[in-house]
Structures are given as C-alpha cells and as structure tokens.
Amino acid sequence: MRAKWAHISKNLWLTGALFPLAVMIFGFELLPIMGMLIDSFRTDDGNVWTLGQYITALKNPYYLVAIKNSLLISLLSSFIAIVVAAFVAYFITRLKPKSQEAVLTYVNLTANFAGVPLAFAYIIMLGNSGLFTILFQRWGLDIFSEFDLYSWSGLVLVYVYFQLPLAILLLYPIYFEIKEQWREAAHLLGASDMQFWLQVGLPVIMPGLVGTFSILFANAMGAYATAYALVGSNYNLLSVRIGALISGDVYARPHLASALAMLLALSLIAAMLTNEYMMRRIRRDLK
Amino acid sequence: MSYLIIDKVTKKFDGTVVLNEISLAVERGELVTLLGPSGCGKSTLLRCIAGLNEVDGGRILLNDRDITYLAPRKRGVGMVFQSYALFPNMTVYENIAFGLKMQGLKGGYIAARVKEMIDLVGLGGKEKSYPRELSGGQQQRVALARSMIVEPDVLLLDEPFNALDAKIRKMLQMELKNIQKKSGMTMIFVTHDQEEALTISDRIFVINEGRVAQSGKPLEIYSQPASEFVARFIGNFNVLKGEEFERLVGEPLISGKSLAIRPEVIKLSLNGENGKGHNGSWRIKGKVVSVFLKGNILRYRVRSKDCILDVDVLNNSLDCSLNYDTSVDLVIPKDEVKVLNL
Numbered sequence: 001m002r003a004k005w006a007h008i009s010k011n012l013w014l015t016g017a018l019f020p021l022a023v024m025i026f027g028f029e030l031l032p033i034m035g036m037l038i039d040s041f042r043t044d045d046g047n048v049w050t051l052g053q054y055i056t057a058l059k060n061p062y063y064l065v066a067i068k069n070s071l072l073i074s075l076l077s078s079f080i081a082i083v084v085a086a087f088v089a090y091f092i093t094r095l096k097p098k099s100q101e102a103v104l105t106y107v108n109l110t111a112n113f114a115g116v117p118l119a120f121a122y123i124i125m126l127g128n129s130g131l132f133t134i135l136f137q138r139w140g141l142d143i144f145s146e147f148d149l150y151s152w153s154g155l156v157l158v159y160v161y162f163q164l165p166l167a168i169l170l171l172y173p174i175y176f177e178i179k180e181q182w183r184e185a186a187h188l189l190g191a192s193d194m195q196f197w198l199q200v201g202l203p204v205i206m207p208g209l210v211g212t213f214s215i216l217f218a219n220a221m222g223a224y225a226t227a228y229a230l231v232g233s234n235y236n237l238l239s240v241r242i243g244a245l246i247s248g249d250v251y252a253r254p255h256l257a258s259a260l261a262m263l264l265a266l267s268l269i270a271a272m273l274t275n276e277y278m279m280r281r282i283r284r285d286l287k
Numbered sequence: 288m289s290y291l292i293i294d295k296v297t298k299k300f301d302g303t304v305v306l307n308e309i310s311l312a313v314e315r316g317e318l319v320t321l322l323g324p325s326g327c328g329k330s331t332l333l334r335c336i337a338g339l340n341e342v343d344g345g346r347i348l349l350n351d352r353d354i355t356y357l358a359p360r361k362r363g364v365g366m367v368f369q370s371y372a373l374f375p376n377m378t379v380y381e382n383i384a385f386g387l388k389m390q391g392l393k394g395g396y397i398a399a400r401v402k403e404m405i406d407l408v409g410l411g412g413k414e415k416s417y418p419r420e421l422s423g424g425q426q427q428r429v430a431l432a433r434s435m436i437v438e439p440d441v442l443l444l445d446e447p448f449n450a451l452d453a454k455i456r457k458m459l460q461m462e463l464k465n466i467q468k469k470s471g472m473t474m475i476f477v478t479h480d481q482e483e484a485l486t487i488s489d490r491i492f493v494i495n496e497g498r499v500a501q502s503g504k505p506l507e508i509y510s511q512p513a514s515e516f517v518a519r520f521i522g523n524f525n526v527l528k529g530e531e532f533e534r535l536v537g538e539p540l541i542s543g544k545s546l547a548i549r550p551e552v553i554k555l556s557l558n559g560e561n562g563k564g565h566n567g568s569w570r571i572k573g574k575v576v577s578v579f580l581k582g583n584i585l586r587y588r589v590r591s592k593d594c595i596l597d598v599d600v601l602n603n604s605l606d607c608s609l610n611y612d613t614s615v616d617l618v619i620p621k622d623e624v625k626v627l628n629l
Contacts, residue, residue, distance in 0.1 A: 181372035184339050187359045188366050189386035189437060199385070203376040285376050285417040 033265075040258035053259035063241060063260065070238035071267060073152075074220035077159035082213050084160075085167030092168070093175045104172065111165035119229035122149060122158050150231050158226055163216050170215060174208030206282050210275040218268050238264055288351065290315040290473060291336070291441055296345035298331055298497075305331045307497035308345065313441070313490075315350075318467045318474045320484040323494035324520065329477045332494070333443045336475070337364050350440050365439030369446045371430045373418040379405070379429050380414040386437035404432040407466060424455040431463070441473045448483070460487050481521050485509060493517050510549075515627050518547035525550060525596050526627070535594050536569040536619070545627040550599040554618040555587060557609070568620045575613045589615060 043050050057063045092103050113121075125132050126149045133144050148154055178201055186196040202209075224239040233244060238260060244250070245257035280286065289312035298306040305328045313319050321329040334340040336347055338359035347355045354362045373382050383404055387397045405411055408428040418426055427447055434442055444463075448456040464487045467474050478484050484491050485505045493500045493508060493516075501513040512518035518526050524547040532546045533539055554568075573591030580602070587598045587609060598617060609615065 179370070179372065181368050181370055182374060184337075184359070185366065185368060185372040185433075186374075186385070186389075188337060188339075188362075188364060189433070190360045190389035191385070192360070195389060200374045200376065283376055285378075285419065 036258040036261055039255050040262045042255050044253055044255055046255065053256045054263075056256060057259045057263055062236070063238075066236045066238045066241040066260075067263065067267075069236050070221055070264070073156060073159055073237070074217050077156055077163050077220050078213055078216035080156075080160050081163035081167040081216055082171075082209065085164055085171050085212075086209065088164075089168045089171040090175055092172055104169070107165045107168050111162075111169055114162040114223075115225035116229040118158065118162060119226050122154075122161075122230065126154070126157075150234065152235070155227060155231060155235060158230060159220055159223065162223070162226060163220060166219065167212055167216055170212040171205075171208060174205045174212075177208070178204055203282055207279055207286065210279040214268075214272045214275050217271050221264055221268060289313060290317075290350060291475075292346070292348040293332070293336070294346040294348065296332065296335060296347065297343045298328070298335055298340060299343050305497055306335065306342075309494075309498055310345075311492050311499055311502065313473060313475065315473055316471045317489045318464070318476060318487060319490045319492060320476045320478060320488040321492050321494050322478060322481065322484040322521075323500075324479055327494045328497040329479075329494045330445055333366070333445050333475065333477050336362075336441070337366050337443055338362050339366075363440040364443060365434035365437060365441070366443040366445065367427070367430045367434050367447045369449050371418070371423075371426045373426055373429055373433070375418055378415050378417055379410060379421070382418070382429055383432045383436055385433060390437070400436055404436045407435075407469070408432045409462075422455075423451050424459060427451065427459060428462075431466070435466075435470065435472065438472075441475060444474060444476045446477055446479070448478075456483075457486075463487060485521075493521065495520075512547055512625060512627065515545050515547070518545075518625070518627060522549055523597060524548065524625075525553075527594060531594050532624075535571055535592050538569075547625045547627055548596070548619060548623060550586065550597040551584075552620055552623040553596065553598045554620075555589070555598045555600055555609075556616050556618070557613070567622065568618050571617050571619070573615055573617055575609050575611055575615060577611065578609065587615075589617060591617065 039046070040053050041049055041051065043052060057067075092100055095103065122130075124130055126144065126147070127133065128149075130149070136143050137145075149157075182200055182204075183196055186200055191199065222239060224243055227235065227237050228240055228243065231240075233240060242257045242260050242264070245253045245260070291313040293309060293311045295308040295310050296306050297304065297308050307328075309328070309332060321332060323329045331340060335342050336349075338354070338357060342355060345355070346353060349363065352363075354364075374385065377385065380401055383401045384397050387400060401414075405414060408431055410425060410428055410432070413421065413425065418429070421429065430447070431444075447463075448459055451459065460483060463474075463476075476484075476487065485508075488505055490502060491505055491508045492502045495516050501508060501517045503511075508517065509522050512521055512524060515526050518524035526545055526547050527535070529544050529546065571591050573589040573596070576588045576590045576595065579586040579588070581599075583602050584599050585602045587600065589596050589598055596617065
C-alpha cells in the first residue's frame with residue numbers, strides 16, 4: 001500500500017513538473033494551429049464555413065507559383081547543404097579533437113547568423129554595390145558580372161549559407177555511429193573504401209541524413225526574414241506570401257494565409273513521411 | 288619454411304615500443320595462441336599481421352609472400368573482432384555473404400557457400416535475423432562464419448569470446464577447436480585467459496613486453512615454465528627465490544635463482560597424518576592462512592617459515608574441514624620443483 005502511494009506521488013510529481021511544458025505546447029503550438037485550421041475553413045469575413053480558401057490557394061497561379069518556388073528552393077538548398085555538409089562533417093571528425101572543437105565553434109557561430117543580419121551581410125558583400133562586386137570589377141575580374149544577389153541564384157546562395165552550418169552540426173555526431181572495426185572488417189573481407197561506404201557506412205548514417213534533410217527542408221520552407229529582407233515581395237515565396245496576407249501589404253486576408261500555412265505544414269509532413277518511408281526501405285533492420 | 292613468419296617485427300606508438308623485434312613462426316593448419324597480459328602487444332601483433340597497423344620494422348611472410356606492406360584486403364587474412372564488428376544493417380545471411388559479394392562471385396555459388404557456413408557454425412534458421420536480434424554467442428558465430436567463408440590463408444581471432452559468459456565461452460572454445468580441425472584453417476587466437484589458451488591451442492606463444500617469453504605446446508608451457516613471468520602468468524605457480532626455498536625445506540639448493548612449484552603437486556594433510564615424506568619429496572609444516580573455493584578445487588594458502596604457498600586440492604568434504612590456522616603438513620615432490628632460468 002505504501003509502495004503504491006509512493007508510486008502515485010512520484011507520478012503526480014512528474015506530471016506536475018511537466019505541466020508548464022504542457023501549457024506551453026498547448027498555448028503556443030496546439031491553440032495557434034487549431035485556430036489556423038479553423039480559420040482556413042472560413043470565408044474572408046470569418047462568418048461562413050468554406051473550402052474556398054484552399055480552392056483559391058490551389059487554383060490561383062500566383063499562390064501556386066509561391067508554393068512551387070518554396071518547394072524548389074527548399075529542396076535545392078537542403079540537397080546542396082546536406083551533400084556538402086556530409087563531406088565537411090566527415091572531415092571534421094577526422095581532425096584532431098582540439099581542431100574539431102575550434103571548427104565546431106565557428107560553425108555554431110555561423111549557424112546562428114541568419115535572418116535580416118545575414119541578408120544585410122550578403123547585400124554588403126555581394127549586392128549591386130557590394131564590397132566584392134566592386135572589388136572584382138576594379139580588378140577586372142568579371143566573376144560576379146552575371147550574378148544577381150536579388151534573383152533566384154542569390155536566394156539559393158543565401159539559403160544554402162544558413163542551411164549549411166545547421167546541416168554540419170546535425171550530421172557531425174552521426175559519423176560516430178560508424179565503428180572503426182566495421183571499416184576494418186569490410187577491408188579485410190575485400191571491400192574498397194567506396195564499397196564500404198555504399199554497403200555499410202551510408203546505410204548506417206541514413207537515418208541521420210534523412211532526419212537532417214527533414215529539418216533542413218522545414219527550416220527552408222519556413223524561412224521568412226532572410227528572404228523578405230533580401231528580395232522583399234520581388235520573389236514569390238510561400239512564407240513571404242503568408243506574411244503579406246497577414247500584414248496586409250495590399251489587403252489583409254488572414255483566412256487565406258491560414259490555408260496557405262496549412263498547406264505549408266502538409267508539405268512538411270509529406271516530406272517527413274517520404275523520408276521515413278525511404279529510410280525504412282534502406283534500413284530494413286530498423287523496422 | 289614455415290607458413291607464417293613474423294620476423295623481428297617492431298611497432299611503436301608515440302615512441303613507446305609495443306612490439307620489440309618479435310619473431311615467431313606458425314605452421315599451416317595450426318591453431319596457435321598469443322597469450323599475455325593486457326598491454327603486452329598481442330593484439331597489436333595481430334593487427335600488424337592483418338595490416339590494420341603498419342609495422343615500424345621487420346617482415347611478415349605468409350605462404351611465401353611478403354605481406355609486410357600490403358593493403359589489408361590484399362593479404363589473404365581474415366579477422367574476428369572482440370566486438371564482433373557485424374554490419375548492423377545486414378542480416379546474418381548478408382553479413383556472411385559480404386566477403387564473397389566483394390569478390391564479385393555469383394548469387395548461386397554465394398547462396399550455397401553461405402548455407403555451408405551457416406550449417407558449420409550452427410546458425411540454421413537465423414539467416415534473416417539482424418545482428419541486434421542475436422545473442423552474443425550467435426553474433427560471434429556469424430563473425431566467425433563471415434571471416435571463414437572467404438577462406439583466408441590465416442584467420443586471426445582477437446579475444447573473440449571476451450564479452451561472453453563463462454558457459455557460452457567454454458562451449459564456443461570447443462566448437463572453434465572442432466571447426467578449425469574440420470576446416471584445417473590456420474588460426475591465430477589472442478587471449479589473456481590462460482585456461483582458454485591451454486584448452487584450444489596446438490601451440491602457445493606467451494607474450495610479454497612485446498616479445499615472445501616462451502613458446503611450446505600447452506602441456507609444455509604449463510609444466511615447464513621457462514621464466515618467473517610465465518610461471519606466474521600461466522599457472523598460478525608458487526614462485527620462490529632460491530634462498531626462500533632453502534629456508535623452507537632446510538637444505539642448500541641453488542641460490543640466486545627462482546623456483547616454481549605448481550599448487551596441485553603439493554600434497555596437503557593434517558599434522559601427523561600419512562607418515563613422513565620420502566627421499567623423493569620434502570615434508571614441511573605450515574598453517575592455513577586462507578581458503579578459496581574454486582568450484583571443484585579448493586585453494587589453501589599456507590604459511591610456512593615466512594613463505595606463503597598455494598596448495599590446490601580436490602574439493603571434498605574432508606578438505607573443507609581445514610579452516611584458518613589449522614596446522615598442516617605439506618609434501619613437495621622434488622621432481623616437481625622447476626628451476627627458473629630467467
């Protein structure tokens with residue numbers, strides 16, 4: 001009986017300790033999502049239930065382009081970042097511990113450099129009157145003559161910039177899952193380095209790669225400040241459109257913004273499920 | 288010419304000499320053991336043979352080929368690791384088939400060979416299991432099969448049974464011995480467990496401080512230790528300095544050298560029992576200091592003339608009655624006292 005009471009009291013204490021977290025999740029995650037979900041099924045005046053907002057979002061070419069652009073830039077920047085980060089993170093693990101620490105500190109620093117300051121930094125460096133743009137012009141090197149920071153390629157570059165450090169930080173620990181003896185065993189069994197990576201290394205780190213890709217994709221889909229500071233409304237992105245519909249750049253349509261936000265959330269869920277499915281196909285042992 | 292020759296191999300780590308011009312030779316089809324305490328260099332030697340550590344000097348010849356500087360995959364050497372090193376993303380079948388797949392062999396041949404190996408190591412029905420679904424003993428069998436399937440010229444086993452419990456360990460020792468006999472494969476087994484080495488080996492190399500301290504057949508090593516180190520390491524010998532032994536038996540002997548006596552050759556009896564010692568033995572008196580139960584053996588620690596001797600006797604009810612401070616007589620056969628030269 002006493003043990004039962006002790007168990008109940010421990011459970012109560014644990015529940016109590018989790019209460020603030022539950023309140024926060026409910027107040028700042030679930031309530032806004034539920035609000036958005038409800039709003040997305042309301043007309044602009046909010047009085048009547050409708051599917052009209054979704055029909056507008058999926059039929060209006062303007063919003064369709066925004067969705068397409070967001071998906072494209074998110075996929076492309078995530079892909080570039082994960083490929084580059086996969087190599088960089090691996091080489092960091094091969095450095096001496098002190099060097100690893102130094103490099104990771106630097107990567108951490110850059111991972112936190114995003115939003116308006118990042119856009120501003122790029123404008124100063126590579127904008128129309130940017131430091132390097134002018135410097136290379138003076139030196140007679142036309143490296144940046146074709147490059148426009150305020151275009152698709154400029155946006156991709158900036159997206160990759162803020163995705164890359166995050167990818168490196170997330171991928172770095174997964175390499176420690178690969179035991180040195182697996183590599184040694186594979187080599188003694190006649191495998192080359194490439195064969196080891198294809199047969200053992202990559203499948204082992206696949207869950208980490210897939211998880212990181214999902215996070216990068218979500219990070220890019222939701223990126224707003226950097227894109228807005230860099231291209232404003234000149235480039236049609238989903239997050240920028242949602243922002244514009246809420247702040248009312250032309251006129252406010254928060255219910256349509258909610259429908260777009262729900263589509264954005266759905267794309268993230270779809271990406272996660274696809275990744276999960278692919279991962280399970282490759283790592284059958286994790287079933 | 289021997290099948291595997293290690294010729295004056297030296298290996299240093301950060302200036303510390305781990306292998307000190309070590310030399311040994313292994314014949315084809317032998318199962319030899321490198322036995323020694325932790326840090327003596329036995330695993331390093333194994334890794335040098337496999338090519339996983341580069342040597343700083345000396346040569347390694349295998350089947351008339353100089354493999355000293357060959358890449359691991361070109362040496363014809365297989366290895367079973369202490370941690371099994373199974374690929375977690377592959378089934379038992381895929382793990383075992385890995386080596387043949389890397390050789391580019393065809394599916395039908397691979398399937399037949401894998402089945403053969405699975406039968407050999409007794410893992411039938413586990414083909415589709417993943418390593419995490421297997422016990423330690425089963426994982427070790429997969430590791431063994433995976434290494435053997437490619438038919439290496441020599442198979443290296445680096446303390447393969449260390450992580451297993453005593454019962455499984457003993458069973459696998461016997462199985463390994465049988466598999467080795469059946470396959471005729473040359474194997475080098477590393478262990479720090481004397482009993483394991485004595486059980487499975489055709490020959491033992493006792494390693495100390497990066498050199499071979501003694502080599503020979505198990506019985507030879509056990510009954511004729513060449514040095515104090517081997518005597519202490521291999522069989523829990525009683526090692527006494529010459530002066531101590533002279534004091535103990537009351538006769539002048541060989542001063543300046545050490546002597547070793549196996550605990551099980553000393554006969555123990557209660558004071559006054561069983562008459563006297565004869566010409567072929569010494570009889571001395573002592574008192575039981577402590578008793579250790581070692582299963583079927585009881586180890587008595589006996590003090591006599593400021594010397595401590597361990598005496599092993601079969602565990603039966605009579606012997607159990609000898610408690611702390613019991614006066615006993617010890618009979619030491621003269622021909623069982625080994626003079627150590629080193």
